[in-house]
Every structure is written in structure tokens, then in C-alpha cells.
Amino acid sequence: MLAVVRHAAEHGHDTAAWQLTYLLTGFFDSRGHWEERVDLCRWGVAAAARTGDPAAEGLMRSGLGVALIMTRRFDEALDVLRSALALMRRCGDVRGEGHAHNNIAVASAGLRRFDDAVQAYQQALTLHTSIGNGLGVALALNNIGDVYVRMGLPELGAEYLTRALAAAGELPNARLEAAALSGLGQAHLALDDFGAALEHLGRALAVRRHSGDRRHEAATRNTIGVAHLRGGDRAAALAEFGQALALSRELADRHLEATALANIGRTHLRHDDTVAAGGYLRLAQAVRDRAPDPYEAAELARDLGDLAHRTGDADAAREQWQLAVDLFRKADATDEADRLAATLV
DSSP, X not given: OHHHHHHHHHTTOHHHHHHHHHHTHHHHHHHOOHHHHHHHHHHHHHHHXXXXXXXXXXXXXXXXXXXXXXXXXXXXXXXXXXXXXXHHXXXXXXXXXXXXXXXXXXXHHHTTOHHHHHHHHHHHHHHHHHTTXXXXXXXXXXXXXXHHHHTTOHHHHHHHHHHHHHHHHHXXXXXXXXXXXXXXXXXXXXXXXXXXXXXXXXXXXXXXXXXXXXXXXXXXXXXXXXHHHHTTOHHHHHHHHHHHHHHHHHHTOHHHHHHHHHHHHHHHHHTTOHHHHHHHHHHHXXXXXXXXXXXXXXXXXXXXXXXXXXXXXXXXXXXXXHHHHHHHHHTTOHHHHHHHHHTTO
16 A cells, blocks of 8 residues: 555645545554554655645644654654644644644653653643544543553542543543553552453453454553563463564564563563573564664663573673663653662662
8 A cells, every 4th residue: 555655646646645644544553564654654744745735734744743653753753743733733723733732742651751741631631622522532531541650640540541431432432442441451550459450451452352453452462461470370471472472573563572572581580481581581672672662671671680690690780780770761760760770889
């Protein structure tokens, strides 16, 4: 389909090119292949710009911003989304403006600028509420809850996620329902309530499998695996991580692949299988190098430091732990950096 859009754009069919780009977004949302989506959206933006229609160009820039988020190019995504926001305002598209704020918040959260993310999500919520856009309201509620969980405020996050779940049910919208259920599962996981976490995550997984949403299925399986691991069920954890790994490779999603590999490595490390742990953690590190994320890379470096310590290599352990401290600081995760740095004194 990328070739079709490119052909249309190169042969003067600009309206068809940007509209086809828009219609294909649902496939990529569920089935991965994000690098192809970035290319597709770039053609869509160029085509929309040539039509002279600011509404079309704003929509395409918003889509490109989402594609850049999914390839974890958050800084570039913010630049593109801010230009989309300006076009939406120029056109008086309040709904589009709300979605642009939402996506700006997602990119900010990816950079761990959580306060900025909450502010942008709240702007999205206000705009969607003002025009009675139930879908936008439910999405904003869900995302506010999610970011509060990530900020270490699971009780507050659960309040928003519960409201999001109710709003999704009223629409109804299965995709948002699954997102809210997953978020509630993560909130309960943060509170060490493994039973409630697994119940919510299992419901989210069922919805996502039914709808064919493989990307979110992989992410949910990773989280279910973490819940099993923390609850002491090694076999169940490895089973979920293995399925997440297979799905991530099917989707060509290196971020999810690196996450699954790291989770498998951590499971083996927790159970003192240092050989298997080392193999999976180093493989995760190699994949992560192709899908950069300072916070995830910091966690991997910390794990590799723990592995070196257990195998008696004190110098390698200290080197990895110091690398983890530096990466945590780069990721704006100062609490994690300070805790780990204190152990190196």
C-alpha cells in the first residue's frame, strides 16, 4: 500500500494519496510495521500540503506524529504535532485540536515529562468535553489515568481509569475498554494486588485478541507476565513473555521485542539461571540499540550489572551500574538514578 500511496502522490492524485493514508491508519495501529507507516505518513503530509487544504494537512501531520511516537522518535513527534495543532486551530477544528493535544501528551510522556503530559491531556479533556466528543473524553480520561500510574500515583490513576472504563462502555468502544482495563491492571500491579491486576489484564487481553489488536495484545502479555513473575509464578511469566516475543517479531516492533527479551532475562536472573539470563539480556540490549529508549536501556544496564555482580565480576558490575545511573538521568528518572548511585558510593 505504501507503493500505491507513493504512486498517487507522484502522479498528481494528492487527495487520493492523503485520504488513503488516513484510511490505512487502523491497520498499522493494530498490526505494527511502524517504519512503513512513517514513510506512508510522510507521503500523506506532502500530498495534503499540495492540495492547499490546511485541515487535510493538519490531519496528516497528526497522523505522522503518531507514527513517530510509535517508532519512539518523541522529540521529532512533538515538532510535527505542534505544527498540526497550529493548523487545527487555524481551521477551527476543536476535535482535531483535542486529539493533537492528546498526542502531544503521549510524546511528552514518552520522554518522561509527566507534568507536561498531564497538562496537555487536561487540555484535550477540556476541548473534547466542550464539544461533547465522548470518544475524545474517554481517551483523555484513560490517558490521564495511565500517566498518573506511571508517575507512581496508582490510586489517582485508578480514579481516572475507572471513569474511562465507564465512558468506553457507554460509547461503546471495545478498544478503549481494553485500554482502561489494561490501565487498571497496571494500577493494581503497582499496588501489589496481583489478583486484581491479573483479572483486569486478562479481560483486556480477551478484548484485544477478539478484535485482532496484536500490538496491544503483545504489550498486555508482557504486563501479565510481569504480574505472574512478581506473584511468584515463573512458568506462567515465561509463557506470557514468550508469546509477547513471538507477536512482537511478527509485528516487526523492536521496542516490544526488546521489552519481551528483557523480561525473559529478568525472570531467569531472579531464579539464578545466570547463563540464560545473560543470553536474553544481551540480546535485549542489542535489539534496544535499534529502538533507543534511555529508560529501558537504563533498566537493562542495571540488570546486567546485577548479573555481573552475581557472577563475581565486580568491575563489570560497577561499570554497568554507572551506565544505568547515567541513562536514568538522561531519561529524567532522577529517583531511580539517585537510588542506584547511592549504592555505588
